[in-house]
Amino acid sequence: MWTSPIPIHLSHDLAAAGKRRDYLSRRARPPSNDLIRLLRGAYVQRQDLEGLSHARAHEVSIHAARLTGLLTEGAVLARESAAVMLGIPLVGALPHQVQVVRRGRDGGRSTPGVRTLRASGDYQSLTRDGVEISSVAQTLADLARRRPLWSVLPGLDAMLRSGQVTKDQITSLASPGSHGRTRLLHAVAVADPASESVGESLSRAVMIEENVPLPELQETVRSAQGEFLGRVDFIWPQAGVIGEFDGHVKYSGQLTGRNLDTVLLDERRREIDIERATGMRVVRWLWEDAFKRTGMLRVLADVGIRPVH
Template identity: 30%
Template structure:
C-alpha cells in the first residue's frame, strides 16, 4: 500500500463524520430516538442506516454529499472494499463532471466477484499493493488507478478531465497513468484509454479548458499549445494564454465564471476582474498582433458550431 495521503484538515465537513445506525445504538440511542432526530432536523440520512449531522450536510455541495455517501458504504460494507472509479474522486478533490453520482463504486480486495446492490456497485479486478492508499483516512485506489477506472464507465471526455486535473495538481504523473494502463489495457472498456493518454496535458488547469481541448480534438482542429507564455521585448512573461496557435497568430480563452471569481485579486470585484482581463487581452494583441477567440460553457454544448467558428478564425482565407 502507498504512503497515506492527507489532502484536507480533519475538521473539513467532507470528512463527516458519518454516523452509522449500529454506532448510534451502541451509544445508547434506539430507533425511535434516531427517528426523532431525523424528524427534528438534527441528522440527515445519507443512505439506509447512515446519517450525518445536519450542520455538516448544509455545508456540503452535491459532490461533498456524494463523498459522504461513499464513506457510508465503506463503513457498512461486509466485504473488504476500497473506493474506486468515480467514487474515489471526491477524496482527491478531483472533478466529477460528466459522471453519474447515483451509485457508489467500490472494488473488492479479496478477488471475489462483486455484486450490484441498491446504490452500490462492487467491482472485482486485480489490485496490486501499489494500487492502494489511505486518502483522508479512508481506503481507496491511487489517483492513477482511479483515473483509469473511470475510463471503464464510458465517458472519455470526463475521464480526460480527471486525468488533466490529477496530473496538473501533481497527484498522478503521466508516467504513472501509462504504467497503470499497461496493467489494465486488456480489461473491458479500456479501449479509449490509449487515445486519452496521448491527449492528457498537465498544463490544462480547469474542467472548461479540458472540455475545450477535447472539443478541438473531436472536431479535428489543429492541436494548440496549452498555457502559452507571451513575452514582451525584454523577455518578461506578460500573459499566459489558455490555448494558442502561434504559427496561425490566434489564441483562445475559455471564459468560465471561475476565471473571474476564483482568480480575483484582494479587494477586486468580478467587474474589476473582467476589466483587467479585457486590458490583458488588449496588451497581448498589441504585443503579438494575434486574433483572440473567447468561448464559454454554452459554446461547448454545440461542438460542431464551435468548431466552425474556430475554423473561420484559424483559416480566414478558406
Template identity: 25%
Template sequence: MSPRAPKPFQHPDRAFTVSEACGHGISRRRLRALDFDKPFHGIRVAARELTFLDDLCRAFLPRLPQGAVFSHVTAAALFRIPLPLRLSTSRELHVSVPATRRAVDAKGIVGHKASLCGDDWDNRFGFAVTTPERTWCDLASLLTLPELVAAGDKLIARRLPQSSRAALERAVSIYPSRRGIRNLRRALGLLSDRAESPRESLLRVAIVLAGLPEPTVNMRVFSAKGKFLARVDLCYPHLKLSLEYQGDHHRTDQRQWRKDITRTRALQTDGWTELQYTQSDLDDPTRFLEELRVMLTRLAH
C-alpha cells in the same frame, strides 16, 4: 454463577454495527434513538452531519468486506479528480471487491468486482482506496474520452501532480479489464501536464478530435520588446491566435472581469486575435469548431 455484565458501550468515535452494539448489551430500541445516525443498513454512528466524503467512507468501514477497496467515482472524488456533474453529485459509494467474491449489494453502494494487486491500493486517507493510476483506469468505463483526458491532465498537472505520464502508461499496460481500454490508450496520447482546468482540457480535446491542429497549452506571451503580456489558455503562436475559456467567475468576479479586459487589450495591441468560449460551446462544439476552422484558414493566409 450469574452471567457477566456487558461492558459499557458509549458512543465511539467511529461507525459500528448493530450486532456489535447488541453484543455489548445495547438494545435495538436504544439504537433507534435520535443520537445515532443510520448512514447504511446495520450501521450506526454518533449523530452528526456526514458532510465529507471521507466521513461517509468511514461510516461504511464496519461493513466493508475483507479485501474490498473504495474505487471509481468515490476514489476520484477523494483524490479531487475532476468528474462531470452527472457523477460528481452522487452520494453513492463505489466499492470494489476481489473478482472471486460477490459484489457488495447495499443501498447507497455501487458494487464492483475487480482484479486487484497490492500496487492498486492506497491508504493515505486511513482506509483502502484505489491508487490515482488505477482509479483513472477504472473511470474509463464511466467517462467519455474528453472527460478521461481532463481527469488525466489533473493527475499529471505540473502544479501539485499526483501521478506522472509514465505511471499512467504503466497502469494502462497492466490494467486487467478490457472495459474502456481503447479510450485509455487514446487518452494517453492526448494528455498535457500543462493543463490547469478541466474545461481547458475539454476544449483542447474537442479541437484535436475534430482534426484541427493541437493548440499550445498555457503559454506565456511576450511583446517584441520582451514585455510580458499574458498567459493564455490555448493558442497558436505562429498565428497570434489565443483561445480562452471563460467560466462564470470571469463574469461575476469584478476584479477578474477587469483583469480579463486589460489582458485582452494588451494582446490585441500586439496583434493577437482572441477567441472566447463558454460552457455552451462545450455542450455543443459543432459551431465553434467550424468557426475556429475558418479562423485558422484565414490567419494562415
C-alpha cells in the same frame, strides 16, 4: 480526509441521545421532510446536502458508508469514489452508489448504497486513515477505460501536472486484451500537464473529439519591447488566433479588494494589449460553451478554426 463535509446523523446513535428509533426516518418524510436518507441508518439535513457540489455530495455518501459499516475489511474504494477522495477532477455525472472493488472472487455484489465489483489480485491501492483506496494510477486507468475523454482528461491533466502520477504508471495497467485498453491508451497519449484548469482540459478534449486543429498551450506573450503581457490558454500561431477559457473561477483569486467589474475591465485591457502586440485575434468561451460544445465550436469557427474531416 475522513471528516464529512456536512454532519451525518446515524440511527444507532439515537438510543444514547434518548430518541426513538424512528426519529430520523420520520424526519425524512412529510410533514417534516427536512432530512434525506443516504444509506440505511444514515441521514443528512436536506438543506446541507442540496448546497453541495456533486463531488462533495458523493463524498458524504462515502463517509456514510464508512460510518454504517459498509466499507468492510477487503473493500477498496474505487473508480469515481476513489477520484472524489483523491481529489481527481471529473466532468459529468457521478454514480449514486459508492464504488468499491474486492480482489479475487469476493466481489460482484451490491447493496442500495454500495456497488461492489471484482478486481484482480494485483489491483493497486493505498491506505488513507485506515481505508483502502485505489491508487492514483489505478483510479485514472479504471476511469479512462469507461468514461468519455471529455470526462477524464481533466483528471489526467491535473494529476500529471501535480506530479502524483506519470503516464508510464498509468499505461503499465493497460494489459493487452484488457477491457477499454484502446480508449485508455488514447486518453493517456493526449493528456498534457501544461493544461492548468478543468475548463481548459474540457475544452481541449472537445477539440480532440471534434477534430479541431490542436493549439499550443500556456504560451507566454510579450510586447514588441519585451514586456510580459501574460500566458494564454491556447494559441494557434499559423491561424493568428489566441483562445482563452473564460471560467469565472479563474478570477476568484484576483478579487481581494477589487470588484469583479474592475477585474474584467483589466482583463479586457490585457486582451487588447495582446492583440496589438501580436496582431492575433483573441477569442473567449465559457464553461457552458465548452460543455455543450456548440458554443465553443462556433466561437472558433468564426475565426477560422474549424473541424478537419
